[in-house]
Structure formats: C-alpha cells, structure tokens
Amino acid sequence: MTEVFKGSFTQQEPIPDEGIAAALEVMRSGRLHRYNLAPGEPGEAAMLEQEFANHVGARHALAVTSGGYAMATALRALGVGSGDRVLTNAFTLAPVPGAIASVGAQPVFVGVTEGLTIDLDDLAAKAGQARVLMLSHMRGHLADMDRLMEVCDAHGITVIEDCAHTMGAAWRGIPSGRWGKVGCFSTQTYKHMNSGEGGFLVTDDDEVMARAVILSGSYMLYERHGTVPPEEVFARVKYDTPNVSGRMDHLRAAILRPQLRMLEDQCDRWNARYRVVEEGLRGTPGLTLVERPEAERYVGSSIQFLLLDWEGGAVAEVIRRCAARGVELKWFGGAEPAGFTSRYDSWRYAPSAPMPATDRILRGILDMRLPLTFSLDDCAQIARIIRAEVGAVWQSRAA
Ligand SMILES: *Cc1c(COP(=O)(O)O)cnc(C)c1O
Numbered sequence: 303m304t305e306v307f308k309g310s311f312t313q314q315e316p317i318p319d320e321g322i323a324a325a326l327e328v329m330r331s332g333r334l335h336r337y338n339l340a341p342g343e344p345g346e347a348a349m350l351e352q353e354f355a356n357h358v359g360a361r362h363a364l365a366v367t368s369g370g371y372a373m374a375t376a377l378r379a380l381g382v383g384s385g386d387r388v389l390t391n392a393f394t395l396a397p398v399p400g401a402i403a404s405v406g407a408q409p410v411f412v413g414v415t416e417g418l419t420i421d422l423d424d425l426a427a428k429a430g431q432a433r434v435l436m437l438s439h440m441r442g443h444l445a446d447m448d449r450l451m452e453v454c455d456a457h458g459i460t461v462i463e464d465c466a467h468t469m470g471a472a473w474r475g476i477p478s479g480r481w482g483k484v485g486c487f488s489t490q491t492y493k494h495m496n497s498g499e500g501g502f503l504v505t506d507d508d509e510v511m512a513r514a515v516i517l518s519g520s521y522m523l524y525e526r527h528g529t530v531p532p533e534e535v536f537a538r539v540k541y542d543t544p545n546v547s548g549r550m551d552h553l554r555a556a557i558l559r560p561q562l563r564m565l566e567d568q569c570d571r572w573n574a575r576y577r578v579v580e581e582g583l584r585g586t587p588g589l590t591l592v593e594r595p596e597a598e599r600y601v602g603s604s605i606q607f608l609l610l611d612w613e614g615g616a617v618a619e620v621i622r623r624c625a626a627r628g629v630e631l632k633w634f635g636g637a638e639p640a641g642f643t644s645r646y647d648s649w650r651y652a653p654s655a656p657m658p659a660t661d662r663i664l665r666g667i668l669d670m671r672l673p674l675t676f677s678l679d680d681c682a683q684i685a686r687i688i689r690a691e692v693g694a695v696w697q698s699r700a701a
Contacts (some may be wrong), residue, residue: 305627305628305683305686305687306627306628306687307405307627307628307629307680307683307684307687308406308628309628309675309676309680310331310673311670311671311673312492312671312672312673312675313673313675314491314492314496314675315426315673315674317496317557317561318560318561318564319589320560321556321557321558321559321560322557323520323559324346324395324556324557324560325553325556325557326474326557327594328346328552328553328556329553329670330631330662332551333345333552334551334552335549335552336365336526336549336550336551336552336555337521337523337526337552338342338518338552338643338695339526342661344528345526345552345555346552346553346555346559347365347528347550347551347552348527349528349547349555349559350365350528350529350550350555350558350559350562351365351502351527351528351529352528352529353366353432353453353528353559353562354502354504354528354562355504355528355529357484357562357565358414358477358480358485358504359477359480360479360480360485360504360505360506361505361506361507361508361529362504362505362506362507362508362511362529362531363502363504363528363529364502364503364504364511364514364515364518364527365500365501365528365530365549365550365554365555366500366501366503366518366548366549366550367499367500367504367547367548367550368397368488368490368500368501369397369464369466369486369487369488369489369493369499369501369547369622370397370400370401370488370501371465371501371548372486372488372501372502372503373398373401373436373462373486374401374546375396375406375503375514375517375518375546376462376484376486376503376505376510376514376523377401377402377405377407377434377436377462378405378513378517378546379484379510379511379513379514379517380434380460380462380483380484380510382402382405382407382434383405383406383407383431384405384406384407385406385407385408386405386406386407386408386432386433386434386627387407387409387410387431387432388402388407388408388409388432388434388435388436388440389407389409389410389412389429389431389432389434389435389459390402390409390410390411390412390424390435390436390437391411391414391419391420391437391438391644392411392412392413392414392645392647392654392657392660392664393414393438393439393440393634393660393663393664393667394438394440394464395438395440395466395644396639396644396662397466398436398438398464399651399652400644401436401650402436402535402652403651404443406676408652409436409649409652409654410428410431410654411646411652411654411657412424412425412428412571413657413659413660414440414660414663414664415591415663416592416608416663417443417593417595418440418441418443418445418592418606418667419443419444420437420445420447420450420504420652421448421659421660422440422445422446422449422453423499424657425450425453425454426453426457428461429453429456430457432439432459433458433459433460434459434462435445435454435459435460435461435462435482436458436462436464437461437462437463437482437699438464438466439464439465439466439467439468439471439478440464440467440478441467441604441606441669442467442468442471442600442601442602442603442604443466443592443598443600443606444471444473444478444595444600445475446595446597447473447474447476447481448473448474450481460482460483461481462482462483462484462485462545463478463479463480463481463482463484463485464484464486465478465479465485465486465487466486466488466490466493467486467493467603468600468601469487469488469493469494469495469565469603470494470566470569470601471569471598471599471600471601471672472567472598472599473597473598473599474597475599477502479662480504483505483507483510484503484504484505484507484510485502485503485504485505486501486502486503487501487502487503487504488500488501489501489502489554489558490672492564493500493603494568494569494572494601494603495552495558495561495562495565496557496561497555497557497558498554499554500550500558502591504530508531508535509535509538511529511531512524512531512535512536512538512540512543512671512685513537513539513543515527515531515536516536516539516540516543516544516545517544517545517546517548518546518547518548518549519545519546519547519548520549521545522540524536536577545661557653563620565626568674569601570674572601572602572603572673572674573600573601573602574678575602575672575674575678575681576600576602576605577602578678578681578682578685579605579670579672579681579682579684580602580605581684581685582681582684582685582686582688582689583607583685583688583689584589586688586689586692586693587692587693587696588609588612588692588693588696588699589607589608589609589689589692590607590608590609590610590666592606592607592608593608594601602672602673603638603671603673604669604670604671604672605669605670605672606667606668606669606670608663608666608667608668609666609668609670609692610662610663610666611662611666612666612699614635614665616669616695616699617633617635617665617666618633619695620668620691620692620695621633621668623689623691623694623695624688624691627686627687628687629670629684629688629691630670630671631669631670631688632668632669632670633667633668633669634664634665634667634669635651635664635665635666635667643669645664646660649697670684
C-alpha cells in the first residue's frame with residue numbers, strides 16, 4: 303500500500319468568527335483609515351499596537367503594512383542609508399536583503415550552521431564591516447542569543463531582529479524581538495497571525511519609535527498611536543524624517559486582535575504537529591534532524607531537515623517522489639530561486655564572496671510548512687511518506 307497525503311500545505315485556518323465580526327463592524331463604520339476616529343474612539347489599530355506591545359513586553363509597537371516594510375523602517379529609523387553595509391543571514395528569504403537594498407544599503411552575508419542559525423564565528427569575523435545586523439530568525443531557529451548579543455555589543459553593532467517566523471518564540475524566556483534594538487514581525491498569511499499582509503515593529507527606544515511612526519506616514523497625528531513617545535522626542539525628529547507611507551488600517555487590525563489573544567494556544571498546536579513529524583523522521587538513515595536547544599522556545603509552524611552531503615540528483619529524486627505522494631518539500635539547494643526559496647547567490651544586486659561551508663548546508667536543507675489545518679494523524683502520515691521515500695533513495699544510492 304502506498305499512501306498519498308491529500309491535504310494542502312498552503313491552507314491556513316479561517317479568520318476567527320470574532321475577527322470577522324469586528325471586521326464587519328469596521329466596514330459598517332466606514333472608518334478604515336487608522337486616523338479616522340469617532341470622538342473618544344481609540345480605534346482598532348491603536349488598540350492592536352497596545353496589545354502587541356504588552357504581549358512581547360515592549361515599550362512601543364507600531365503596526366504597519368508588511369514585515370518587509372517594518373524591517374526597512376527599522377533601518378531608516380536607525381539612520382542606515384545609501385552605501386552603508388548591513389550584516390545579515392545568508393540563509394533567509396528575499397524580503398530581508400530586499401529591505402536592506404531598499405534603503406540603498408548593501409547586505410554582507412553571514413554563514414549558517416547545521417543548526418540553521420547564523421554562524422557566530424563568521425559573524426565575529428565580519429563584525430568590523432558594519433554597524434547594524436539584520437538578524438533573521440529564519441524558519442524559527444533562534445541562535446544562542448546570549449552569545450550573539452555579546453559579539454554585537456563588543457563590536458558596537460545594533461541588532462534588528464526579523465521575527466517573521468518567531469512570533470511567540472523566545473530564547474531563555476526572553477521573547478524574540480526583545481533582544482535587539484528593534485524587532486520586526488509579519489502578519490502575512492503564512493506567518494503566525496494572518497491579515498493577508500501586515501506587520502509590526504517593536505522597540506523600547508523613544509527616538510527610534512518616533513522616527514518609525516513619522517516614517518510610516520503619521521501626518522503628524524502621532525498622538526493617536528497605541529504607544530506614544532514623549533512630545534519632545536517628536537519635536538526633535540519630525541522635521542527631518544520623511545513620510546514613507548506604510549500604515550496599518552483598522553480592518554486588518556480588527557482581524558488580528560482576536561488572533562493575538564489566541565497566539566499562545568496556536569503555538570502549542572503548531573508544536574504538537576512539529577513533534578509528531580520530528581518523531582516520525584527520527585532515525586531515518588541519511589536524514590539529519592535539527593535538534594532544538596534547551597533554551598529555545600520555538601514555534602513549529604514549519605520543519606526542516608538535512609540531507610547533508612547528498613548529491614543534488616538524489617535530493618531532487620526525494621522531492622519528486624514525495625511530491626508524487628502529496629508531500630511538498632522546499633529545497634534551498636536548487637540552482638534557481640523558486641516558490642519561497644532563494645539563496646544569497648541568487649540576489650545578484652548584493653554580490654557576496656562564496657561561502658563553501660554555508661553552501662554545503664544550503665544544498666542539504668529541505669523545508670516543509672505545517673499549517674494548523676493538518677491534524678496530528680496527517681502529520682504522522684507525512685512523516686511516514688518522507689521516511690519511506692528518503693529511505694528508498696538512500697538505499698538505491700548505497701547500492
Ligand atoms: C515573510 C518574511 C518576511 C517579510 O514579511 P512580509 O510581511 O511578507 O513582508 C521577512 N523575513 C522572512 C524570513 C519572511 O519569511
């Protein structure tokens with residue numbers, strides 16, 4: 303019997319009823335723009351900001367149009383601009399180098415370890431080249447944040463965190479997004495809360511927040527925000543900070559607020575699925591699992607494993623055989639960027655010296671989404687299919 307998986311790897315859960323009701327309410331009001339408020343009404347956008355800031359324990363949160371926008375805004379608010387160099391992960395997704403390029407700066411790529419986190423030795427070696435690190439917690443893997451901050455502090459490097467895959471995650475109990483000067487989050491459909499498009503920036507720094515609010519397009523209505531730095535800080539920055547519109551609207555905020563209340567439970571549900579797949583794959587010959595450190599609280603909304611040092615043809619054969627049985631694997635070793643995978647060497651606007659140790663890891667990374675529409679039985683079945691197909695190719699390769 304060859305079982306075939308029938309589920310969809312891109313099917314998320316519906317928006318909760320409470321969010322749908324709140325969205326209808328906003329539409330009936332006609333007041334969708336975040337600064338369009340009835341007398342005494344705080345508005346969904348400002349309430350969401352307050353709630354998100356409380357959730358991660360930050361002084362400030364700013365809701366914006368996307369995660370990529372949040373990252374570019376963080377860079378601008380820190381004064382990064384034309385010709386500056388910004389350290390970032392070689393293993394990440396295109397919006398990360400894209401955010402750096404969007405302010406006229408140049409990414410300097412730092413390698414990846416077998417744990418799929420930024421290589422801290424490579425970071426230390428390149429630390430002299432930039433004053434900002436755009437740290438991408440790619441696919442939810444958190445580096446040793448204590449050591450990372452030590453390296454950055456020692457070199458005077460300011461850290462921006464890309465938490466697109468770590469909303470709800472923490473290192474040693476401190477939430478991701480709270481280690482660096484600024485944390486950036488995405489609420490795009492495939493992330494941990496879904497408003498189609500959207501994002502947040504969080505910070506404790508009044509000046510960074512004041513600049514970010516004005517950058518996002520505040521029309522000087524900044525006192526209507528959920529968390530507001532003192533007036534004198536705005537007075538200092540408002541005349542020389544451009545408006546680069548990227549505001550969140552009440553409609554998206556309305557559907558996000560109930561999702562934020564559910565986030566902890568959703569993270570537990572993702573992790574239950576992750577553990578079923580992980581256990582199902584454990585001990586598969588030729589397959590390396592990414593073991594999660596004790597200090598990491600992760601959110602298993604996707605899972606990665608390595609077919610380390612396999613030749614490309616054999617990896618492609620595993621992907622083909624799994625796909626034929628309904629299991630969609632993404633490969634970071636493919637020569638061409640495709641469907642949410644891409645590699646530092648495909649971003650030709652940001653040339654990089656070759657990184658052989660990183661290339662070896664990238665060639666082996668297979669990646670799979672675990673949407674909450676999958677049941678635990680689905681996850682067990684997916685693991686059985688991968689195990690069987692990796693095993694079959696591994697054996698024919700040995701023969
Ligand atoms: C999705 C994503 C982003 C950006 O989010 P958008 O809201 O799509 O702009 C940033 N970094 C990573 C790693 C992502 O996956």
